[in-house]
Amino acid sequence: xxxxxxxIAHEYSETPxxxxxxxxxxxGQRFREELLVPALQQNEAVExxxxxxxxxxSSFLEEAFGGLVRAGYRAADLRSRLQIKTSLATYQSRxxxxxEDAGRTARRTASV
Amino acid sequence: xxxxxxxxxxLLDRWSRNIQKEPGSRRKAALKxxxxxxxxxxxPVPNTLKLTDELFRDASLxxxxxxxxxxxxxxxxxxxxxxxxxxxxxxxxxxxxxxxIWQHKHPGKLFATYPKDEVVEQLMQHLGVLKRFGLEERTSxxxxxxxxxxxxxxxxxxxxxxxxxxxxxxxxxEHPEAGLFADCLxxxxxxxxxxxxxxxxxxxPPPGVRKWWMFSQYKxxxxxxxxxxxxxxxxESLRQKPALRDYTSLAAFKDSKLIRLAIKSERTRTKLGYRxxxxxxxxxxxxxxxxxxxxxxxxxxxxxxxxxxxxxxTREYARTLPGTLVLWEMPFxxxxxxxxxxxxxxxxxx
Numbered sequence: 001x002x003x004x005x006x007x008i009a010h011e012y013s014e015t016p017x018x019x020x021x022x023x024x025x026x027x028g029q030r031f032r033e034e035l036l037v038p039a040l041q042q043n044e045a046v047e048x049x050x051x052x053x054x055x056x057x058s059s060f061l062e063e064a065f066g067g068l069v070r071a072g073y074r075a076a077d078l079r080s081r082l083q084i085k086t087s088l089a090t091y092q093s094r095x096x097x098x099x100e101d102a103g104r105t106a107r108r109t110a111s112v
Numbered sequence: 113x114x115x116x117x118x119x120x121x122x123l124l125d126r127w128s129r130n131i132q133k134e135p136g137s138r139r140k141a142a143l144k145x146x147x148x149x150x151x152x153x154x155x156p157v158p159n160t161l162k163l164t165d166e167l168f169r170d171a172s173l174x175x176x177x178x179x180x181x182x183x184x185x186x187x188x189x190x191x192x193x194x195x196x197x198x199x200x201x202x203x204x205x206x207x208x209x210x211x212x213i214w215q216h217k218h219p220g221k222l223f224a225t226y227p228k229d230e231v232v233e234q235l236m237q238h239l240g241v242l243k244r245f246g247l248e249e250r251t252s253x254x255x256x257x258x259x260x261x262x263x264x265x266x267x268x269x270x271x272x273x274x275x276x277x278x279x280x281x282x283x284x285x286e287h288p289e290a291g292l293f294a295d296c297l298x299x300x301x302x303x304x305x306x307x308x309x310x311x312x313x314x315x316x317p318p319p320g321v322r323k324w325w326m327f328s329q330y331k332x333x334x335x336x337x338x339x340x341x342x343x344x345x346x347x348e349s350l351r352q353k354p355a356l357r358d359y360t361s362l363a364a365f366k367d368s369k370l371i372r373l374a375i376k377s378e379r380t381r382t383k384l385g386y387r388x389x390x391x392x393x394x395x396x397x398x399x400x401x402x403x404x405x406x407x408x409x410x411x412x413x414x415x416x417x418x419x420x421x422x423x424x425x426t427r428e429y430a431r432t433l434p435g436t437l438v439l440w441e442m443p444f445x446x447x448x449x450x451x452x453x454x455x456x457x458x459x460x461x462x
Contacts, residue, residue: 014275015272015278016271017301017302018269019306020306024270025270026270027269054278054282054294055271055278055291055292055298056294057269057298057299057390058295059299088291
């Protein structure tokens with residue numbers, strides 16, 4: 001089983017921020033589209049290391065990880081394929097909350 | 113060539129004779145004077161530039177309005193800094209934002225004089241204002257009230273710009289989740305970029321200057337951050353939201369109450385995404401501080417949180433602030449409860 005490790009600080013930016021590409025150079029959307037989704041497409045499992053980054057901002061995290069659900073990934077699949085490595089436990093819980101919330105929103109939209 | 117009517121010819125002859133006969137006539141003087149200076153208007157900068165105190169807010173906003181109106185009339189404006197003595201961070205930040213807007217809309221029309229006050233001159237030099245107006249930088253920036261200030265601005269979320277603030281806070285603050293400070297700051301700036309200019313109003317600046325402006329200062333074991341945008345304001349943003357159509361009573365709500373609604377838990381109840389999560393996260397972070405606090409002014413309203421006693425208050429001002437001003441203050445490890453030393457520092461959370 002192939003596994004890919006992504007260090008946001010080393011492979012993307014020490015100072016990521018913002019939701020959409022037009023918000024800034026290191027946005028959550030760009031991270032998801034250029035690093036996270038290709039890694040998930042090419043590997044069974046992906047580990048994202050958040051350490052070494054100065055800070056994120058909830059819109060970055062929501063768009064990068066919650067956006068995976070909007071891009072077609074199921075929250076349940078992500079649970080088994082995506083690992084979040086961080087020394088700040090808050091990020092871990094936040095990211096999974098964003099993914100679950102996006103999943104709920106997607107289900108609600110689909111049922112309407 | 114078009115023939116002049118007798119009546120028109122008579123009028124022109126009379127006008128020509130009057131010009132020659134009346135040596136003191138205003139029209140003749142105007143013809144002799146270089147046009148550039150004939151149109152220039154000198155507007156004194158208020159003695160105290162401050163927006164979070166009703167006492168000075170009126171004069172500060174009147175000054176901004178006068179400059180805006182004169183430039184809109186096509187006049188050249190000379191900002192007379194000789195009268196300026198107390199440049200408070202909130203007023204100075206808003207003034208700097210207006211420099212950007214005025215110079216973008218009316219290039220070559222704005223000038224300035226040197227301040228008489230030494231500290232004000234240092235501040236103007238430190239912030240690049242003198243250079244901006246083509247004035248020689250003739251002093252050294254040494255004063256404690258000036259040299260610790262840092263100014264940033266932008267129209268994107270580029271967190272690297274204010275990286276130093278984020279790092280120094282993470283290392284020095286007394287907070288159970290100090291690392292989240294940078295998240296809050298990023299989100300506050302992201303809010304401005306994503307939401308502050310989200311719909312058109314007549315009062316918005318032109319697209320080229322729809323920016324955020326930030327002041328920060330680390331001094332006397334405390335950090336002060338001010339963030340300003342010239343956007344649609346929190347109350348107006350709330351009133352425009354389609355999700356609020358049922359909340360018709362909100363139209364009559366005071367601005368301060370709407371700001372409170374934007375920050376507090378009611379926001380989730382009303383399912384409003386108008387300002388993102390920046391302000392609620394700043395409040396959540398401030399809840400774990402021993403002192404300092406958070407103040408948000410937008411349009412006529414203000415909402416203030418004092419961390420030392422967990423007290424909140426709302427304020428309603430007589431004059432409208434064009435935009436949203438966030439003032440955030442927090443203590444560093446060495447000093448737990450902070451008492452302001454002089455009036456300059458008292459500007460932070462009021």
